[in-house]
Amino acid sequence: MSKNQELFERAQRTIPGGVNSPVRAFRSVGGTPRFIERAQGAYFWDADGKRYIDYIGSWGPMILGHVHPEVLDAVQRVLANGFSFGAPTEAEIEIAEEICKLVPSIEQVRMVSSGTEATMSALRLARGFTNRSRIIKFEGCYHGHADSLLVKAGSGLLTFGNPTSAGVPADIAKHTTVLEYNNVEQLNEAFSAFGAEIASVIVEPVAGNMNLVRATPEFLNALRERCNEYGSVLIFDEVMCGFRVALGGAQQVYGIKPDLTCLGKVIGGGMPAAAFGGRRDIMAHLAPLGGVYQAGTLSGNPIAVAAGLKTLQLIQRPCFYDDLAKQTRKLVDGLTRAARDAKVPFSADSIGGMFGLYFMDSVPGSFAQIQQGDTKRFNAFFHAMLDAGVYFAPSAFEAGFVSSAHDDGIIDATVDAARGAFASLAA
The missing domain is CATH 3.90.1150.10 (Aspartate Aminotransferase, domain 1)
Known part of the structure; x- marks a missing residue:
């Protein structure tokens, strides 16, 4: 054996x-x-x-490949200073500044420890900002394992979504509408029916969890237009494609600015790190400034930040x-x-x-x-x-x-x- x-x-x-x-x-x-x-x-x-x-x-x-020597050196240099503090560090400011510089739609950013935390928190923020409950996601896009995102399409267009995991209450799933990726007609019908209820639309602009599937420019432009029209928050989930498809992410490739962006993977350089960020007026609703609560003991962990910051610097070569x-x-x-x-x-x-x-x-x-x-x-x-x-x-x-x-x-x-x-x- x-x-x-x-x-x-x-x-x-x-x-x-x-x-x-x-x-x-x-x-x-x-x-x-x-x-x-x-x-x-x-x-x-x-x-x-x-x-x-x-x-x-x-x-x-x-x-950068595994065990890149400069990333390894950056991690080793901070290890001796401590593994976790539960208090602010200067390195957190540095990585936030780097992210805001590289992704122009992000004016402020909050660090978390996983992509699931990033998307879950971004959706809560969008709901708190709009005072609405309904979200739209797209079939085949994976945004982590938060309850409201483990939902598949209902039995017909514009029906309530159905949970795709045991343990997800139907009362939560009913707030999620699932549409077909790259289907502009369905999107327009959903906004016509529910526009005033829609807090947010979340999408992978380059999907990676149903295999690689690109959004069409027409589809993403329609998303931006409908969200503008109805006051909904457009969230790009770039946990996977962020810093993977271009230095500014998929939003740079398509030339479209979302209201919020979720990042992960590359920004941790292999360590557990993720983030969500976007417009300053939306981010101002986060605690401690606003009423939308989000917290994490290991958010901005110094070791993860060191690996991520060095990775972000090296990919700018x-x-x-x-x-x-x-x-x-x-x-x-x-x-x-x-x-x-x-x-x-x-x-x-x-x-x-x-x-x-x-x-x-x-x-x-x-x-x-x-x-x-x-x-x-x-x-x-x-x-x-x-x-x-x-x-x-x-x-x-x-x-x-x-x-x-x-x-x-x-x-x-x-x-x-x-x-x-x-x-x-x-x-």
Whole structure:
């Protein structure tokens, strides 16, 4: 028995499902999860000592690769001063100033410890600011596991949402309306019906949790126009795509300013850190200035701030994003050619350092289209690549990530492995 298998069996005795986040369990692809012991650059090694090219990057934060020496040095320099204070530090001001500089829509920002905290708090703030209850979200967009966000579409357009998790009361879910991503007509109908009740619209402008799906410019412009028209708060959830698709996030790519933005992953440099921020007049409603309460013992933790601040400084190097996008595009183009040569239905897309792989003929634009993909073929491809030492996301419904450590040799090795994997699918 492999050490990975031994660890998985041991873990299941004390941890539900043997993992601390569901996708890690390999339930959708089958097989045994890999228990990771160490990482460096674009690689990590499992408990059996096998090396993998890593394309999840801790689900996005490792934009510089693992254990970047300058980030490591920044963390080591603050460790000796203390792990947590529960009191303000100058470094918190520095990272807030950096975020506000890089994301022009953010005038003030509040640090938290996770993306779920960021989205949950932003929605509470939007409701407190507008004195309204209803929110709109979009099918396939994941905004963390707060109750009001674990909701799927109702049985028909404009019906109440239905909980997607046990433990979410229907009384909470009824305040959430779920619409189809990239569907402007549905959006307009929802505002016509409920406009005066809508506190906020929350959206991933580049979705990463139904695989990579880009919003259309028409869709995001319609969101901005309707929120302006009805006085609703537009929230961009850029926990995943923020600082991933561009230095100013997806809002820079699309040229649209949200009222609030949720950030995470990259701003922690691999440490537990996230944030939400936006217009000064909205942020003024947060305690201690206003009546919307939000707090956290580890918010602005000095170690997490040190890692995040150094990461934000390093990604501002000249040509960083041009080079990152080039390598990501090289990967998806190479995979697409390999699939075409093997005559396997396949398409791929990328933006910045994010990418999506789809076992279907064309790039999808909604959750319903994503569901038309061949998940059995994806699962076989995933395991073939895993055997070849390439670790993609263990789900057909997750985006992938490239770091600045993924050089030409690593991309070429990945594409070479994929040729064998696609050939086995065609056999």
